[in-house]
Amino acid sequence: MDHDVLIIGGSFAGTSAAMQLARARKQVLVLDTGMPRNRFAAASHGFPGQDGQSPADIKARFSEELNAYPTVRFRDGAAVSTKREGSGFRVSLADGGDVAARRIVLAYGVRDSLPNLPGLAERWGASVLHCPYCHGYELNRQPVGVLARGEMALHQAMLLPDWGPTTLFTQGLVRLSPDETQSLQSRGVRIEETPVAELVGSGTALEAVRLEDGRTVALAGLFLAPITAPSCDIAAQLGCEMREGPTGPYVAVDQTQATTVAGVFAAGDLASPMPNATLAAAAGTMAGGSAHRSLIFDPDLRQHDGRAS
Template sequence: MNDVVIIGGSFAGLAAALQLGRARRNVVVLDTGKPRNRFASHSHGVLGHDHKPPLQILSEAREQLRRYPTIKLISTSAVSTSGAKDDFTVLTSDGEGMAARRLILSYGVIDLMPAVAGFAEAWGTSIVPCPYCDGYEVAGQHWGLVWSGPQALNYVRLYHDWTDTLTVFSDGHDIPGDVRADLAQRNVSVVDGRITEIQRHGGHHATVKLDTGLDVVVDILFAHPRNKPSAGLHDALGLETMKTPLGIALKVDERRETSMPGIYAAGDLANPAMSSVTTSISQGATAGISAQQSMLA
């Protein structure tokens, strides 16, 4: 029997595997090879790996994990999980069944692209969600923000550490008068109308086309489309979740344990606050250490 099966082999899953492997625990990592940030050309703010392509960082991490004989990396997905603490079973898409004492869920989320021409093609380059990941490279330039609801005002406040030139696109949302007054006081322009197309011009630059006939050129566009878990294993297990402005996240305690004893979660799947490589690595390490310590005699 494996000590731990980790479902999802991106930053959180590999960070968990590293801690478990160094504790000489038998761990299997199942990975589909489709990390959420695979569309980004570079990953920023990761200590020791700043400005490296995310796929390169993951490739280097896998090479480092291969020096630990108790870690097994498998390119496959999990189709079902069952059992309870100390007696879990994971069935893979290859038809293989794996037994494990603990499970770590780190299969992340999928961003749901809106039906706007050019949006999906610009995602990760001209359209990004995180200023900590991409803001420095375009600091002081003209930023755009697609309004996504009341939480968007917090993004406006945050972005002022990077730029004083910001345009908000309401994209059909009804922005209340008091919020518009707040935006005006911050020298933030509001452009009404629905976005019909995004035209990318190389690098981060893009033109936002609206159904009003207006075209607005920005140096980078920030957007926060809704997302969903990339797999449904947590639903089948009956794990507790929480609603967020952009989707759902798994409920975990301070040790990253879910509502079912013996199952831990890390990364974007269980991070409703802010998604980043750094936080995913931190949460993955915590999940791995917590799972290891829970098996101590």
């Protein structure tokens, strides 16, 4: 085998997995397309020791730390297909090459699908946001909105008043029960039934949304739950079980980050219904350690594939 472990994805989860394996002196290849989900955000918040740093700078620092370990290599590129080969795997790459590894850690994340509204896409990660814990504090208690796409909007709207005066834009997609309406009103949430037609503001800043009836509502930030999907289909090719989360499918893993396919582990947004940088790094740490233990205690992958708990 070329490598002990192939890690597909080089952001927070993938590099955290690589660190554990590097310290176990395993031969590791990190395959990375350089297109992390958080590339649109200017800063990452709530990540201990990295609060306020740009995701690109955090990733570069992690990679620099890993470069101190002689058994870790990075390779630019995407995985396009994979198959089981003996007691390991062979992965074909977009550049025509292939890689063999005894174990695989999937950490390639998810891609976001956004509503088709004028002015929204260019503000994604700057003033159109998905996580109040990551970005709400910096809005300085200015007015914020929630753009409904499904039932997650109610959850977001209940949380957001702690960060600023909140308006829920139902977009004709959410029908609130009397109890839900009362709960929102008890939190001071304004409910707007007229759909948002466009976002307005200078550059990537948000100043207001314009409604279909021509009215404008002043906002400093607009929150929504994006529809997500895995960034590639490698997990599906391997036969990993998937689960349905609040925004889309994710890879099922057990408490050790093992998938339902023996020898394959997954971490980060790809393997969690709750995206978060700190949680991604923690899951990557577990996945790397679990892959190492698998090499020791199940070297020939004789344990039966099972279902993640």
